[in-house]
Amino acid sequence: MEIEETRRKRERAKSKRRQNLLSLALLSPYLIIFVLFTLIPVVMGFAFSFMKYNPYNGETNAFIGLKNYLNIFDFNNPVTKSFWNSFGTMLVFDIVAVPCLMIIPMVLAYFINMHPPGYKIFRAIIYLPSVVSITIVGIIFGNMFAGTKTGLINSWLGTEIHWLAGQPFHGDTLRWLVMLIASIWWQTGTNFIIFSGALRDIPKSLYEACEMDGGKRRHLIRFVTLPNMKSAISICLFNTLIGYLNLYGQPVVLNELDNAGVLVSPMMFIQKYISGVAYASQTGYICACAIIFGLFVMLLSTIERRVMGERRRSRRRTVAAKRYLADRDFLKTGSLREPDFEGGTHDSD
Amino acid sequence: MTATKRRRTKSERTRIREKTVSFIVLLIITILWAFPLVYMLGTSFKSDLDLQLHPDRLFPSSWSEWTLDHYEGFIVRDGAIDNMPLWMLNSLWSTLATVALTVILDLITAYAVVFVEFKGKKIFMKFLLLWMAVPGVIGTAPSFALFATIRNSLRITGLGNYFYIYMWIILPGTTGIFNMLLMRNFFASIPQDIVDSAKSDGAGNAKIFFKIVCPLAKSTMMLIVLFTFTGSWNNLIWPQLLLGSESSYWNTITVALTGYTGGSAWSYLGIAMATSVFALLPIIIIFIITQNKMIDGLATTGIKG
Numbered sequence: 001m002e003i004e005e006t007r008r009k010r011e012r013a014k015s016k017r018r019q020n021l022l023s024l025a026l027l028s029p030y031l032i033i034f035v036l037f038t039l040i041p042v043v044m045g046f047a048f049s050f051m052k053y054n055p056y057n058g059e060t061n062a063f064i065g066l067k068n069y070l071n072i073f074d075f076n077n078p079v080t081k082s083f084w085n086s087f088g089t090m091l092v093f094d095i096v097a098v099p100c101l102m103i104i105p106m107v108l109a110y111f112i113n114m115h116p117p118g119y120k121i122f123r124a125i126i127y128l129p130s131v132v133s134i135t136i137v138g139i140i141f142g143n144m145f146a147g148t149k150t151g152l153i154n155s156w157l158g159t160e161i162h163w164l165a166g167q168p169f170h171g172d173t174l175r176w177l178v179m180l181i182a183s184i185w186w187q188t189g190t191n192f193i194i195f196s197g198a199l200r201d202i203p204k205s206l207y208e209a210c211e212m213d214g215g216k217r218r219h220l221i222r223f224v225t226l227p228n229m230k231s232a233i234s235i236c237l238f239n240t241l242i243g244y245l246n247l248y249g250q251p252v253v254l255n256e257l258d259n260a261g262v263l264v265s266p267m268m269f270i271q272k273y274i275s276g277v278a279y280a281s282q283t284g285y286i287c288a289c290a291i292i293f294g295l296f297v298m299l300l301s302t303i304e305r306r307v308m309g310e311r312r313r314s315r316r317r318t319v320a321a322k323r324y325l326a327d328r329d330f331l332k333t334g335s336l337r338e339p340d341f342e343g344g345t346h347d348s349d
Numbered sequence: 350m351t352a353t354k355r356r357r358t359k360s361e362r363t364r365i366r367e368k369t370v371s372f373i374v375l376l377i378i379t380i381l382w383a384f385p386l387v388y389m390l391g392t393s394f395k396s397d398l399d400l401q402l403h404p405d406r407l408f409p410s411s412w413s414e415w416t417l418d419h420y421e422g423f424i425v426r427d428g429a430i431d432n433m434p435l436w437m438l439n440s441l442w443s444t445l446a447t448v449a450l451t452v453i454l455d456l457i458t459a460y461a462v463v464f465v466e467f468k469g470k471k472i473f474m475k476f477l478l479l480w481m482a483v484p485g486v487i488g489t490a491p492s493f494a495l496f497a498t499i500r501n502s503l504r505i506t507g508l509g510n511y512f513y514i515y516m517w518i519i520l521p522g523t524t525g526i527f528n529m530l531l532m533r534n535f536f537a538s539i540p541q542d543i544v545d546s547a548k549s550d551g552a553g554n555a556k557i558f559f560k561i562v563c564p565l566a567k568s569t570m571m572l573i574v575l576f577t578f579t580g581s582w583n584n585l586i587w588p589q590l591l592l593g594s595e596s597s598y599w600n601t602i603t604v605a606l607t608g609y610t611g612g613s614a615w616s617y618l619g620i621a622m623a624t625s626v627f628a629l630l631p632i633i634i635i636f637i638i639t640q641n642k643m644i645d646g647l648a649t650t651g652i653k654g
Binding site: 016019020022023024026027029030033034036037038039040041042044045046048053055056108111112114115116117118119120121122123124125126127128129130131132133134135136138139140141142143144146149150151152154155156185190193194196197198200242246248249252253254255256260266267270271274275283286287290291293294297298301302 | 367368369370371372374375376378379382383385386388389392400401404405454457458460461462465466467468470473480482483484485486487488489490491492493494495497498501517520521523524529554579582583585586589590593594602603604606607609610611618621622624625628629632633635636640641643644645647648649
């Protein structure tokens with residue numbers, strides 16, 4: 001008996017060890033690449049931000065504490081100024097662009113979900129620009145809005161507007177408008193498809209039930225459509241927000257001579273100061289800027305997740321049905337209250 | 350009297366009205382959306398004279414103005430191979446390598462996480478989930494410093510330098526956590542019974558992986574392939590940084606085309622458009638073949654999350 005027992009134990013231990021070895025073998029390629037190319041650079045970034053660091057000249061490297069961070073808030077420094085200016089322009093653009101890139105896809109998805117004849121073709125064409133690279137988007141829109149008479153839009157209007165010229169906050173509104181148009185054209189597709197998938201997935205019975213209770217179209221949208229799209233909205237908002245905080249391609253490809261070098265987003269700022277050997281001695285400072293910017297991105301994305309109640313969305317349909325039943329009485333009596341799908345309070349039960 | 354047509358019910362009427370309205374709206378939107386691409390295509394066939402005289406037309410103003418001038422010399426120019434095919438090749442092989450590596454890494458890692466018991470699994474997954482919140486921008490400057498330092502200390506030059514740069518373009522993109530979690534979520538949804546019964550029939554891990562799990566994961570693989578392909582093909586920031594100081598032959602097509610945008614470049618209209626059309630062709634071909642799968646796959650991400 002005892003021998004049997006020990007034999008079994010040993011076998012179990014052996015199989016455990018084998019499983020551990022196997023998992024190590026399977027995980028190691030991913031882990032090695034991840035550590036080398038993702039983890040170490042980020043850790044180094046934190047380390048550099050407390051140092052005076054020059055990758056080309058190791059002798060001057062030294063630990064300088066919080067000096068880089070203090071420099072970021074020293075507004076007399078021209079580099080600091082350009083960092084905060086780029087930050088500001090990016091934020092102003094995002095405040096306009098992100099809502100546009102949520103609402104327009106949502107409206108389009110609502111229409112496509114009515115399944116008009118040929119909706120698959122419409123869907124494909126609206127999604128198509130998403131696979132076009134930003135440089136080609138730049139070539140197309142830059143030439144459409146070219147500042148000379150030979151630009152398409154200018155020749156239509158018979159004007160010679162310099163669409164892409166101007167300095168940030170000084171007469172470059174048109175440039176940002178063109179960027180917005182290009183962004184909408186370019187990136188509506190992805191959110192549009194995700195929204196239409198979420199819409200298609202809403203159980204028909206919920207709509208029918210709402211209709212039976214005398215719900216009009218706006219009630220349907222408010223009490224059935226929007227609450228059921230919450231997880232899709234959350235994902236799209238998260239992706240769009242992060243994507244546009246990291247704004248880079250649009251301003252790089254859509255500019256004119258007078259503002260080609262103006263840094264209008266933190267990514268442009270970071271890219272410029274990393275790429276030249278001339279700024280190599282500033283590496284530590286740039287890392288600190290990247291961390292400040294990164295923390296801001298993290299903060300916004302965390303707020304977004306909290307607000308959308310990311311963590312609790314299991315049993316979506318049950319929850320949706322319950323919520324609907326709760327809302328129904330208010331529909332009947334006609335005294336409508338605010339549906340609290342934003343707060344996610346219903347999800348807790 | 351009885352032969353009169355049945356009156357449509359209210360819901361039927363609403364449905365027809367809905368379809369008409371949405372058809373009209375979407376038709377207008379679709380025309381707007383197709384317009385820039387049509388403009389690109391039309392302009393690339395215009396002769397230089399026509400570009401100057403009729404900038405307001407989408408297509409050449411008369412049949413005699415149609416020309417292939419701007420497409421000339423894309424493959425062979427002045428007896429030598431042109432930049433264009435080289436840029437395309439650079440993009441193509443690096444993108445394919447990224448896609449293949451990503452899928453393989455995601456498959457084996459997700460398999461280990463879901464089907465193999467090991468110590469520290471929970472910590473590993475928690476760590477990855479947390480890491481998703483860390484913005485990659487923090488690592489950009491150190492990555493570049495690391496890249497330059499290693500190259501200088503190993504004295505990598507010539508063709509070695511080319512592959513070294515492309516290694517740095519390809520590898521960081523292969524360990525995207527989102528893709529890995531997508532695969533893991535799919536694996537976790539495979540009924541445990543299937544795997545258990547295969548195990549009791551004596552199938553080893555290799556057999557389970559190749560015969561059961563991989564065939565089932567086809568649609569998720571497809572989705573990751575499409576995400577990674579377009580993402581990597583259109584990648585601009587990081588390759589631009591690495592390739593910035595190198596010979597222009599080494600550029601990827603996306604980086605190379607920045608030469609036709611911004612600043613003073615707006616005057617080479619015909620050539621810029623023809624180059625765009627040429628560069629867009631492979632993507633459009635892949636899109637036309639896979640668009641149904643791509644769109645359906647994308648549509649489900651909102652639900653899976």
